[in-house]
Amino acid sequence: MGFRCANCGGNILFDVDSQSMKCQHCGTMISPDEFEVKNSSTGENVPGEYFSGPGQAGESMTASAGSAEGTSAANYAGSVLTLFTCSSCGAELQGTEDSQVGFCPYCGGQSLLKAPGGSRAMPERLIPFQVSKDRCRELFQNHTKKVRYLPKILRDASHLQNFTGIYMPYYEYDVEMGASSIVGTKVVESTPRYDKINTYRIDASVNGQYCGVPYDASQYYDDEIAARILPFDMKKERPFRAAYLSGFYADASSVPAETYYRDAEETASDDIVAEVARKVKMQDGITVEKNSSHVEAHTRSHHSTMFPLWFLTWRKNNRVVYAVVNGESGKVVSDLPVDMRSFSLGCAAFAVILFLILELLFQPTPLITSMVSLVAGILMAASINSSTKRIFEKETHANDKGWTAGKDPKIAKEGSATRKRYPTVAEWLRKHLTSFLFVLAISISVLINGSAVNLPIVSVFIALGAVLYLFITVRKILGWQKSMPQRRPLAAILLVAAAVIINAAIVFISPVNDAWYYMGDAACILILIIAAAIMLQVYNISTTRPLPRLFDRKEVQ
Amino acid sequence: MSNRMYTLTRPNMINRRTGTDLLKKSLLLVLGVLIICTFLPAVSVLAANQLVVEDDADILTPDEEARLIRDYSAITEYMGAAFVTTDVASAGTSAFAEDYAISHYGNSPAVIFVIDMYDRELYIYSNGTALKTITRADARAITDNVYKSASRGDYYECADRTFSQILGKCRGERLARPVKHITNALIAVLCGILLNYYLTVYSRIPDPEPRTKGEVNVSVTRQMASMPGISLALPIVLSSVKHYKNRSSGGSGGGGGGHSGGGGGHGF
Numbered sequence: 001m002g003f004r005c006a007n008c009g010g011n012i013l014f015d016v017d018s019q020s021m022k023c024q025h026c027g028t029m030i031s032p033d034e035f036e037v038k039n040s041s042t043g044e045n046v047p048g049e050y051f052s053g054p055g056q057a058g059e060s061m062t063a064s065a066g067s068a069e070g071t072s073a074a075n076y077a078g079s080v081l082t083l084f085t086c087s088s089c090g091a092e093l094q095g096t097e098d099s100q101v102g103f104c105p106y107c108g109g110q111s112l113l114k115a116p117g118g119s120r121a122m123p124e125r126l127i128p129f130q131v132s133k134d135r136c137r138e139l140f141q142n143h144t145k146k147v148r149y150l151p152k153i154l155r156d157a158s159h160l161q162n163f164t165g166i167y168m169p170y171y172e173y174d175v176e177m178g179a180s181s182i183v184g185t186k187v188v189e190s191t192p193r194y195d196k197i198n199t200y201r202i203d204a205s206v207n208g209q210y211c212g213v214p215y216d217a218s219q220y221y222d223d224e225i226a227a228r229i230l231p232f233d234m235k236k237e238r239p240f241r242a243a244y245l246s247g248f249y250a251d252a253s254s255v256p257a258e259t260y261y262r263d264a265e266e267t268a269s270d271d272i273v274a275e276v277a278r279k280v281k282m283q284d285g286i287t288v289e290k291n292s293s294h295v296e297a298h299t300r301s302h303h304s305t306m307f308p309l310w311f312l313t314w315r316k317n318n319r320v321v322y323a324v325v326n327g328e329s330g331k332v333v334s335d336l337p338v339d340m341r342s343f344s345l346g347c348a349a350f351a352v353i354l355f356l357i358l359e360l361l362f363q364p365t366p367l368i369t370s371m372v373s374l375v376a377g378i379l380m381a382a383s384i385n386s387s388t389k390r391i392f393e394k395e396t397h398a399n400d401k402g403w404t405a406g407k408d409p410k411i412a413k414e415g416s417a418t419r420k421r422y423p424t425v426a427e428w429l430r431k432h433l434t435s436f437l438f439v440l441a442i443s444i445s446v447l448i449n450g451s452a453v454n455l456p457i458v459s460v461f462i463a464l465g466a467v468l469y470l471f472i473t474v475r476k477i478l479g480w481q482k483s484m485p486q487r488r489p490l491a492a493i494l495l496v497a498a499a500v501i502i503n504a505a506i507v508f509i510s511p512v513n514d515a516w517y518y519m520g521d522a523a524c525i526l527i528l529i530i531a532a533a534i535m536l537q538v539y540n541i542s543t544t545r546p547l548p549r550l551f552d553r554k555e556v557q
Numbered sequence: 558m559s560n561r562m563y564t565l566t567r568p569n570m571i572n573r574r575t576g577t578d579l580l581k582k583s584l585l586l587v588l589g590v591l592i593i594c595t596f597l598p599a600v601s602v603l604a605a606n607q608l609v610v611e612d613d614a615d616i617l618t619p620d621e622e623a624r625l626i627r628d629y630s631a632i633t634e635y636m637g638a639a640f641v642t643t644d645v646a647s648a649g650t651s652a653f654a655e656d657y658a659i660s661h662y663g664n665s666p667a668v669i670f671v672i673d674m675y676d677r678e679l680y681i682y683s684n685g686t687a688l689k690t691i692t693r694a695d696a697r698a699i700t701d702n703v704y705k706s707a708s709r710g711d712y713y714e715c716a717d718r719t720f721s722q723i724l725g726k727c728r729g730e731r732l733a734r735p736v737k738h739i740t741n742a743l744i745a746v747l748c749g750i751l752l753n754y755y756l757t758v759y760s761r762i763p764d765p766e767p768r769t770k771g772e773v774n775v776s777v778t779r780q781m782a783s784m785p786g787i788s789l790a791l792p793i794v795l796s797s798v799k800h801y802k803n804r805s806s807g808g809s810g811g812g813g814g815g816h817s818g819g820g821g822g823h824g825f
């Protein structure tokens with residue numbers, strides 16, 4: 001069952017450009033409010049009997065209002081919306097029969113089947129699509145125009161036809177603000193010898209409510225994308241009408257609302273502190289220390305809503321790549337993997353240019369070549385570490401609070417998974433170990449050698465730093481590896497470790513015969529080149545996501 | 558030296574009439590010789606048109622020294638040239654070579670090849686316009702090419718190959734740098750990949766954006782519908798601290814050049 005035209009019985013879909021219901025056959029247009037008021041009050045969906053009088057849309061016309069009209073609206077939504085399930089990943093989506101042309105936004109599968117069962121709970125409000133599919137494709141093309149080494153398929157016009165419109169459930173939290181504790185500093189006197197700095201307590205009265213902090217309500221909709229695709233303009237929010245869903249899909253809430261209470265409070269507090277900082281800087285020239293400032297915040301209420309998104313999903317090697325376009329503002333958020341072939345050509349071009357420059361300006365010495373390899377090893381280890389961490393987080397949904405809360409309601413009640421935490425001294429030292437050793441090396445070298453930098457001493461410290469950093473990184477990746485099916489990160493980091501150990505050994509032994517140096521350097525660089533190729537594959541895995549398995553889906557009422 | 562010259566003059570040729578003149582001439586001659594002797598270190602090499610060999614470490618035979626002088630004196634057509642060996646402690650081979658060049662050649666172009674047996678290091682130093690012919694990179698490349706001879710103890714071959722390459726460079730020939738090309742190629746490939754990788758990765762990092770679209774302001778009610786705004790009272794001073802600046806930040810510059818030189822070397 002779908003929406004039918006009163007004049008000709010043709011399909012009626014929501015037309016983004018006119019923001020009206022439009023008959024695909026005869027072109028008749030009618031406001032979604034008018035269309036639905038008539039049909040929901042009669043409880044029927046009969047061709048030729050839509051309400052054509054002045055709009056009677058009221059605030060009580062919501063699915064959860066509990067009034068007679070609300071109940072009938074909910075019933076109406078249930079009668080016109082169909083539940084679909086993806087046979088590939090188990091995702092459940094609601095839509096009209098006309099929505100079947102689309103693809104599953106979660107896994108990119110094309111087998112959305114009608115499922116038995118009624119419709120899911122609908123929200124109180126929604127923002128209708130403001131960006132049409134054509135405009136969405138255009139925006140995505142503009143967004144990716146300057147992205148280098150993008151896989152060709154993401155520029156392929158026929159592939160971009162697969163953008164699917166979906167309403168994603170969000171919660172909007174209203175946060176009541178309380179007492180503030182804001183501290184700032186200002187240089188009040190500056191002489192060549194000293195700066196006199198005053199620390200101020202800023203008495204900011206911020207009583208009131210911070211309304212509409214949005215967090216996604218679908219367990220299977222990635223929190224990272226959900227946050228990056230924001231903001232939406234709440235002024236365009238409307239009371240929920242099933243008619244808006246005509247031609248699109250809709251996901252239902254599956255995360256308890258309490259999940260994001262504390263996050264909403266932090267967001268509100270941070271925003272207020274930022275605003276106070278801006279005002280105080282402008283008025284008194286005082287710089288607010290944001291880390292030491294806080295405004296009390298308590299989430300008072302929330303309501304459910306739906307935001308429009310265009311989803312494009314590309315499946316590759318059991319991974320999915322998401323491209324999402326904000327259906328209200330047109331903002332684009334996309335996973336951007338790298339095309340290996342065009343990247344290799346780019347590397348070749350860079351290498352030729354660098355070779356010519358080096359030939360003109362640089363006479364390599366064994367020690368400098370070793371240092372280049374060691375520094376390259378450290379940089380590569382840092383990149384592999386960073387990419388592997390992202391893979392681990394995606395595989396385990398470590399940063400996806402909605403996912404975790406959907407699985408374990410206790411976490412939802414605690415609502416503290418993403419609280420800010422300052423690093424411990426040990427963590428800080430680990431993070432800055434390499435820089436610390438490098439600065440130490442330069443300092444000691446200068447102390448020993450007077451004003452000049454002593455390269456052999458610096459190289460020994462760099463080698464020491466590289467070996468330690470690699471040791472820490474290999475340990476971390478081995479720990480993450482237990483929760484990941486991918487083996488490439490481990491292969492890449494072990495290769496880098498091998499190269500660094502060879503090079504460090506040469507630096508420590510410091511053989512007189514250059515042949516040892518150069519052979520070691522050559523072996524090290526060749527290993528690093530192989531590792532770099534795997535490092536790119538690891539980066540590509542980190543930009544994609546595991547294929548979702550949503551068969552154990554639960555719905556939150 | 559003056560005494561020696563005096564004894565070379567036969568006594569029967571002295572007559573009384575010219576005795577006073579001769580005495581004056583002799584005094585002038587002695588004075589001249591003394592002046593020459595005073596500046597001898599500075600001008601003796603400059604005046605030479607052959608390779609100077611000072612084998613203080615005694616690592617070459619007289620025959621080998623003679624062969625080096627015979628084969629490579631042609632370098633002096635382009636610049637002064639010296640081969641120096643030492644086996645005493647110094648401030649470093651490069652400093653030793655530089656001191657030698659300054660004391661013997663001043664600002665005149667010269668190339669000095671030093672074998673330092675104490676520090677086990679080879680060093681080629683060139684100065685003035687010679688630095689344009691034998692650059693630091695050239696010096697490094699030449700010592701790279703010959704250090705193995707020194708490691709084997711074949712110092713004549715080491716010096717011979719060194720001056721052969723220096724002479725070739727003076728005549729406009731190119732130095733063989735196989736290691737340089739291979740190493741530069743490998744470094745270029747590795748750095749090319751890393752540079753491209755980091756540019757690609759960092760160009761894909763999205764700019765952070767606020768979660769909400771509204772602003773905390775009385776006049777803006779888009780998202781903070783009931784936000785009454787923020788009223789700020791006069792700030793209260795909690796503390797006042799003086800942060801003293803680093804005293805070494807000032808300073809003076811100065812000094813002057815007048816001598817430029819450089820080189821490259823290699824342990825053996």
